[in-house]
Each structure stands twice: as C-alpha cells, then as structure tokens.
Amino acid sequence: MKEVRFGIIGLGNMGAAHVGFIKNIPRAKIAALCDIDKAKVDALAAKNSVKAYYDGVKMIRSGDIDAVIIATPHYDHTPLAIEAFKSGVHVLTEKPVAVHKADVQKMIDAHKKSKKVLFSAMFQQRTLGHYRKLKQLLDAGEFGEVRRVNWIITNWFRTQRYYDSGGWRATWGGEGGGVLLNQCPHNLDLFQWLFGMPSKIRAFCKVGRYHDIEVEDDVTAYCEYPSGATGVFITSTGEAPGTNRLEITCDRGRVIVENGKIAFNRTESSVSEFCKTTDKIFETPQMWNVDIPYQETGSAPAHQKIIENFVGAILDGSELLVHGEEGINSVELANTMLYSSMKDKTVTLPLDAGAYAALLKGLVKTSKFKKKEIKSGAVNLGSSFGK
Numbered sequence: 001m002k003e004v005r006f007g008i009i010g011l012g013n014m015g016a017a018h019v020g021f022i023k024n025i026p027r028a029k030i031a032a033l034c035d036i037d038k039a040k041v042d043a044l045a046a047k048n049s050v051k052a053y054y055d056g057v058k059m060i061r062s063g064d065i066d067a068v069i070i071a072t073p074h075y076d077h078t079p080l081a082i083e084a085f086k087s088g089v090h091v092l093t094e095k096p097v098a099v100h101k102a103d104v105q106k107m108i109d110a111h112k113k114s115k116k117v118l119f120s121a122m123f124q125q126r127t128l129g130h131y132r133k134l135k136q137l138l139d140a141g142e143f144g145e146v147r148r149v150n151w152i153i154t155n156w157f158r159t160q161r162y163y164d165s166g167g168w169r170a171t172w173g174g175e176g177g178g179v180l181l182n183q184c185p186h187n188l189d190l191f192q193w194l195f196g197m198p199s200k201i202r203a204f205c206k207v208g209r210y211h212d213i214e215v216e217d218d219v220t221a222y223c224e225y226p227s228g229a230t231g232v233f234i235t236s237t238g239e240a241p242g243t244n245r246l247e248i249t250c251d252r253g254r255v256i257v258e259n260g261k262i263a264f265n266r267t268e269s270s271v272s273e274f275c276k277t278t279d280k281i282f283e284t285p286q287m288w289n290v291d292i293p294y295q296e297t298g299s300a301p302a303h304q305k306i307i308e309n310f311v312g313a314i315l316d317g318s319e320l321l322v323h324g325e326e327g328i329n330s331v332e333l334a335n336t337m338l339y340s341s342m343k344d345k346t347v348t349l350p351l352d353a354g355a356y357a358a359l360l361k362g363l364v365k366t367s368k369f370k371k372k373e374i375k376s377g378a379v380n381l382g383s384s385f386g387k
Helices: 013-023 040-050 056-061 075-087 101-113 129-140 161-166 184-195 269-275 301-316 324-343 353-366 381-385
Strands: 004-009 026-032 051-053 066-068 090-093 117-123 146-153 198-205 216-224 231-237 242-249 253-258 259-268 287-292
Touching: 004 056, 004 301, 013 026, 013 040, 013 056, 013 301, 026 040, 026 056, 026 301, 040 146, 051 056, 051 117, 056 066, 066 075, 066 101, 066 301, 075 090, 075 101, 090 324, 101 117, 101 216, 101 324, 101 353, 117 301, 117 324, 117 353, 129 253, 146 184, 184 253, 184 324, 216 259, 216 324, 324 353
Parallel strands: 004 026, 004 066, 026 051, 066 090, 090 117, 146 231
Antiparallel strands: 146 242, 198 216, 216 231, 242 253, 253 259, 259 287
C-alpha cells in the first residue's frame, strides 16, 4: 500500500474539518464520505470528487476505503468501529472512544480479533508541546514523587443556543452525558496519561446547573491514587472566562501549567527530606523559579498531527501516538465520576462496567431524545446496552 484511502462518517464540525486535514497529508487521500444529511454529503463529496454514502456500514463494507474516521454522535462509535475491524478497515475515532466502559471493551475485544488493522483515537492534545514535555519530565522523575494534582478546566463555556442546536446534544439518549462526555474527554485523557488511574473517586456532578439540559454541566471530583497522592478535577461549561490551570505538588516543589507555559517552583532539596532533617521551625526549602522550555513538533494543526501519525503507523509501522485501547481510561473516569455522584458514594476503581451501563440505560429511557436510529451508522442506540 502506497497511500491510505480514508472514509469519514459524520460530516459535522469535526468530520468536515478532517477532510481539510487529510488533503494536507502526503500519502493520504479522501476516498469516500458519509452522513445522514444527503445534501451535505453530496455537496462535499462532489467538491472532493469522491463517492457519497448515507450509511456508514455500507461505506465500511464497500472496499473503497482502507481507514475510517468516525465522527458521528457518540453511541455510533462502538458498532461502527466493530464493523470496521471485522471488515479489515483501520479505525480512528473521535472522542470519546465510546459512551461507557463496557462499549469500549467491546471495541477492544473486536480489535484484538482483527489483528492486522490499527485502532487510534483523536486525542490531539497529546501532540501539544507543553503536555509532551510535562509527560517526559514526569516519567523521568524530574519533579520527584507527585503528592497532589489539581486541574481546574472551566474554559469550556457553552451557551444555551449551543445545546439547542441539535436534539441529541446534552441528552442521555443522544450523547450519553454532558461536559464529561463531550468537552472533557481530552482533559480526562491527559489526566490519566500524565498521572495514571486513581484507585478511588468521589464526585459531585450538577445536572443542568447553568443550562436547560438533562446532563451534567458542572463537576467537582476528588481522586485518590495507589501511591497516596490525591487529585481534584473541576470542570464546567457555565463559567466565563473560565480557567485552564493544572497544578502539581511534588517532592521537589510545584509545577503550574497554564496559558501554554510550564512554571516549576523547584526546591533545592527534597521537601520530605528537608522536613525531616532541618533544625528550623518556620523556614521552607530554598527555591528556584524555572520556566521550562519546550518545542512544538511542526506547525500542522494538532488534529492533523494525529492523522499524520495514523498514516505513518499504517504505511511504515511507526508507533501510534494514541492507541485506541487507551481510550477506555478517560471513559472510565467520566463514567466513575457520574456514577459516584448519582449513587452519592465513593467508588473504587476499576468501575463495574455492567453496573454503570445499567444505570445509563435507565437514564436513556427517561431522556427527551427518543430517536431510535442514528442512521449515519444505521445502528440502534439500544444495541450499546445489549438486549
């Protein structure tokens, strides 16, 4: 294979944008497009001289494509990915990988059976220089033991008009959740990528605190880690201007990641050793204020970098930046936060996937989104929960 023939299912904001990204990537081309909006897909397909489809399964089985980007509403991700794996088609799915943990596991199991195709996820924030540098330094132990993590990520402001723009938006039946399932999968992915998975979570999720919606738009979660470290994760779509501030307390000081900068207040000695050995009563360790430099890898948009990497992995066998299997972690974090809040209790991880799926199934039954089919993939929503 000398080039990768892509099909895209779902031509909303992100799906349509991916068309442009692929055009800029050597050894990649658009081969087919799919959406339930016939006029939209016909126009975009004609503009790009490719075949139009109105059913995702038919496109996957057509033989016209080598790889598919799934950019549909969330519930479609699982059945479409499974169909692609069965058909020998590589899969790059938008976030979240799936709505709930059990569905991601179905995708992982199907991928294992496929053997020759790749599975990746659109977690493009992993390509950003400051997060890649932070990951490198954490893995190398440059900050010492992590004691506490606080991430306030509230610059996801959305208006009521945004939520009213699609009947599936911010509904249990159409989207499977709110800020945790739509906006924050990126941050939850980074949270687990950088710090690993917690062992316990106690969360407080406010449903419709700022908007007329049936899902969460405000979340505060407390996490405990196997090492004894703790974490707080706060997010909302109702605050403006909002904040994106990640603070890490560690044995060699404090790291603050904000506005694309990494500031390290580095102690000259280990804080724990200083605490045990100093003869002083009120003094703290001497400290340096360090702005940690980093470099971006190229000037391409972050989404495009993920697709470029995906193409390289298919054609050259290079390492994926994001393995699709890792997507289960951010989904599990979101599910656990919702489950903890709804059950009003601390939840020990790993989350019982079946228990959460049952809870979500009940919420879907009461959802105002009652449409039975999402025809971009010709998949019944109920199939995500089994019969």
